[in-house]
Amino acid sequence: MKKLLALILSLAMIFAFTACAPKEAPAPSEPGPAEEPAKTEPIRIGFFAPVTSPAASADGLSAENSAKLAVKLVNEAGGINGRMVELVNYDDGLDTTQAVSIAEKLTTKDNVVAVVSGSYSGPTRVAAPIIQNAGMVMVSAYAVHPDVVNAGDFIFSQSFPGKVQGKAGAEFAVKTLGAKKIAIIAVDLDFGTELANTFTAHAEANGAKVVSVDKVAISDNEFTAIITKLKEKVQPDLIYIANYYAHAAEVVKQCKLQGLNVPILGTEGADSWQFLLTAGEHANGVYLTTNMNRDDVSTTTQEYITRYREEYDMEPDMVGASAYDAFQVLFEAIRQVGTDDPAAMRDAIAGLKDFSTVTGKLINYTENGEAVKAVQIQQVVDGKFTSKGEITDLNIITPSAK
16 A cells, blocks of 8 residues: 555656646747738729710710729629729720820829720720730720721720621611611711621622612711702612711601601611610611610619619610620629739630620620620610610621631
């Protein structure tokens, strides 16, 4: 018993001694790579539109409104990857010289990660090479001229090009409306020329005849002589108008007032609240090919329409919707790859497939950066744009290679 007590006492003393001894510090771990702090500064995106141009101010306003709305809504949702978005906004005045200056500022001074063009073909096509040469992504909202995307692999178009819209218009005119003798009135700019040329080629390839083509300056608003000629001599069974909203409204009004009562087919240039306002009751019955279907029941489309009305107390149009969608394309690329690598942003956009936008499903991008998507057919009914179907044939809506 004594031996057992002595053993227990010895063990207790040993335990007490070791417990009181100083502990050795753990060996220092090998230093690892320093973690990069998460970026918190805003994501700056450049934008330009023809806000003060007398000939394009309604479109410029729609584009600018939608750009601001896109940024507001993404920031309300927490930004992109935890970072807010900041808009760097310019007015190009529909002036190519201003557009060049803007592109130079955006690529050298403004610290933007990408650019959206909310402008027409003229300003967009001169800005595109500058932005391409800077290795920066640009998404054009609705410019139709092929030179825009032909600037290089960093340049994309959210909308379909003029060669697709012209072809789709001819398809509808000949095969649905049954047109045989067609007259064209087109604005003497990139927009009108591209649409008129592609429309003519496809219409005549399908058995119709373009019997008259009149080019008009963007400043013109009197078309009596042209309409008189069409009514008394040419006698077309359809008029195709490749004009912006102001021209289109005046052509429509003057045709109706002079008794030239044949179907009129316009383009996205007439897809504007200003066209409806200016043409008034004379707009009823006019068809157009466009990038927007207001009757689309998708959440994406209807939420945009609702928020735009709430924000600006006015109706949205194709130009605004296309600008909004151009930002959504950029936002998605940034969500996927961040902002550090412009080439990765480029590749993310090029890889988009079946991407839901306000203006319908973006099926994919061609190798040349052009969007493949359905062309909407709208008709003005009771003063409102109303869906009359869409053209989905891939042989028509897929842009040909440059």
